[in-house]
Amino acid sequence: MSFFNPLGFIALLGIPLIIVMYILKEKHKEVRVPSSFLWKKAAASSIAKKPWQKLRKNILMFIQIIVVALVAFALSEPYIKGGKEASHYIIVMDTSASMSATDVSPTRFEYSKKEIEKIIDNASPDTYFTVVSAGKYPHTVIEHSQGKDNAKRVVSDVKQSLESVDMKATLEIIKTVKSNHDGNVYVFTDTGFDSGDLEDIQIVSVKNSDDNAGISLLSENNGNVLVKVKNYGDETVKRNVTLYNGNDIIDVLETDIEGKSNADLYFDIDSSNITDLKAVLSPEDNFKYDDEYYYTINKNTSKKALLFSDDNIFIEKVLSVIPGIEIYKGEKDFINNAEGYSLYIYDGVLPENMPKDGHVMVFSPPKENNILNVLGETELSENVTEVSCDITKNIQNMNAAILKAKNIEVPSWGQVFLKSGDTPVAFYGDNKGQKTVVFSFDVRNTDIPLKMEFPIIMYNCINYFFPERNTDILNIFTGDDVNINLLPDTKEAYILKPSGDKVNIAPPFPADVFTSTDEKGIYTLCENNSSGITEESVFAVNTVRDFDNIAEYENNGEETAVKKVSSTDKSLGGILIIIVLLALIVEWWVNCHES
Structure with missing residues (x-):
């Protein structure tokens, strides 16, 4: 036998109090009576009530002591394992x-x-x-x-x-x-x-209790803000939703949410100067951590790309329709001095050395260069097919013809994504922190520009160079891992957590996966480049919403969870209560007969 609440035995202190009551002196009043005929009968009783007289056997006293002992035993919550x-x-x-x-x-x-x-x-x-x-x-x-x-x-x-x-x-x-x-x-x-x-x-x-209302979603699109509120309880509740820009209140809306249902609230805001939003639900309930939801608005800036080409209209046209890229044409006389761009595209030419900043895309490199090992040129008899990877995402059963291509030795960092038979014709990879894509052919000597796969490949290349940061770090919850995509000229990167703690993520490159998402709120990614400029962007981490995973339990109003669910431990509380009631009935019966 064991006890859930051993402190219940403190009630045993009531036993000495009962004994003291039975030996204490009783206060008497002086009363005049017309006869002393019944004095002899009362003598035995009066002797027992002398002050501090030796304790005599009294059945009521024993019954009361038993009752107190049983109550103490019941309060200690005994159970049999x-x-x-x-x-x-x-x-x-x-x-x-x-x-x-x-x-x-x-x-x-x-x-x-x-x-x-x-x-x-x-x-x-x-x-x-x-x-x-x-x-x-x-x-x-x-x-x-x-x-x-x-x-x-x-x-x-x-x-x-x-x-x-x-x-x-x-x-x-x-x-x-x-x-x-x-x-x-x-x-x-x-x-x-x-x-x-x-x-x-x-x-x-x-x-x-299941009573809880929380914010399940906050999103923004061109100034239209949606806040979803979920009521996990059974009763209808009234809640206020306050929308903040940082610490400044934008607007407050009130809503009634029926039990086990959702409510959608819409805000119309000017988001041009807003980087982060926060929605707060009030009044606070049993679970406060889902009463807040954070959201960030990162303004995507266009990336500058410098193209060195001899009027290759196919490359210029396909890049011009890809959002987020600004194309500039470079003079070949300055090819070795170019800097300050996010992407360098070389069509039929190469500089003496790769640029120190930005990523690189190469088409049909010349044989004489210091960067790629071009072994010569070869004619291709088989059509070009894709190799499944990030660059060929959303492409299936590609079938294009290439007249001839350069025979390039694929470096150790290269991964082939297009091939003609067993001959690689395009590869990509990370060359010491610089992302590089190489096409061994001149697109003007192929039918690839006429294929629907061409713009898809070019779009995937640009997304490989510059991943859309918002999609990579959106809807992050506490405990999630975050893949951070750094700018090409970043030399050092770190993240500031909501508490102000600083976590270094690079170097080394590529950046480590960020795992320290144990706080809710706004995180700031800081990237220092070689020019000493710090680029900042923010992302939000919200407390995980796990109330949907909570099973239904019947609590029956009990306060002690262990008693409630112990399936094999047998509580003796009910038996002890019945015994106490029987003891009280016996005491009443004895008292009535003595009277």
Whole structure:
């Protein structure tokens, strides 16, 4: 037998109080009576009421002592352990964002810690403990370790995150631990958990209410702002949505949201001078982290491309229709001194050395050059086909004819994306931080410009050089990894988090994947180039919306989650209450007969 609340035994202090009441002196009033005939009958009673007289047997006193003892026992919440008696407890703690809800005081997560400490306190001294932190990347904190104090310290040190929880991965960890050291499993969570065929597992729900309304989406398009608000509860709620530009209020709208439904709110704003928006839902409810939503508006600037060509109308035309690119024609006399452009395009020519800034696109390079190893020229008998990669995205079954092409040795950094039979005719890659695309042929000697695939290939090349940053870092939630695409002339790059912490991401190049998205708010990407100029752009990270994953639990108004979901531990509280009621009935019966 164990106890959920050992402090309930404090009620036993009522027993000495009952005993003192039975030996205390009673206060008497002097009363005149007409006869003393019944004095002899009252003598025995009056002797028992002498001050501080030796305690005599009294059935009412014993009944009252029994009642107090039973009440104390009931308050301590005794239960009989179900299943087998385990010497190993596997404790799983859900650390996801929804565990910060305050429908259970102080929060679901902190409440879980208190209940886990009770389990540890009630365990036998030789019990082994395993603690699993269940978040986006579940892991064991300690495994099969003895010592109650150490287990409680580990539980206390587990931190809550603002991420989601991967319950499938958590289940695999539990299975692995149980296969190594079998034991009883306690899973403290507010989400659905399918334990499958696992034995000796108890799902401990720490959720008291589904009442919550949160912002599920914020987006902007040409000054039109959409805010979606979702009501997870059953009752209709009234909420205000305040739209901010930084810290300045733009507008406030009010809405009524029916239970288990969504509401769309529209704002019309002037976004020309706005870089970030924030929508705030009020009044605050049990889960405050989804009452805010951040959104950034990055203004895309055109990239300057310098073209060295002998009036190749096909290249000029196809590049002119690709948005975000400004084409400038360069004089061949200045080919070795060109700088300050994001992209350099060489058609039939090459400089003595590659430019130090910007990316490079080459068509039909000359044999004599210091950059590519051109072995000669060859005639092609087979049509050109694509090789699946980023440059040939959205292209299938390409079939184009090329009269002749340069025979170029593909460098180690090159990846072929067009070929004629086994002969490579185009490749791309990252050459020491400089993205390069090489076509070994002159497009004027092919039918490729007449094919629908040509503009697609050129668009994919430009997108390879200059990825659309907004699409790469849009809708980021806490815990997500972010791929950062840096400007071609960036020499150093770092990210400022909402708290002000600085995280370096480059060098080395290419930039590392940014994984430190543990804070909600606006992040600033800073890129320093060789000219000492810092380019800044922003992106938003919002708290993960995981209320959609929370399963429905019936809480029946109970305050103690452990009691609520323990499927095999049998509570003795109901039996003790019945015994107390029977004892009170017996006391009433005895009192009536003595009277």
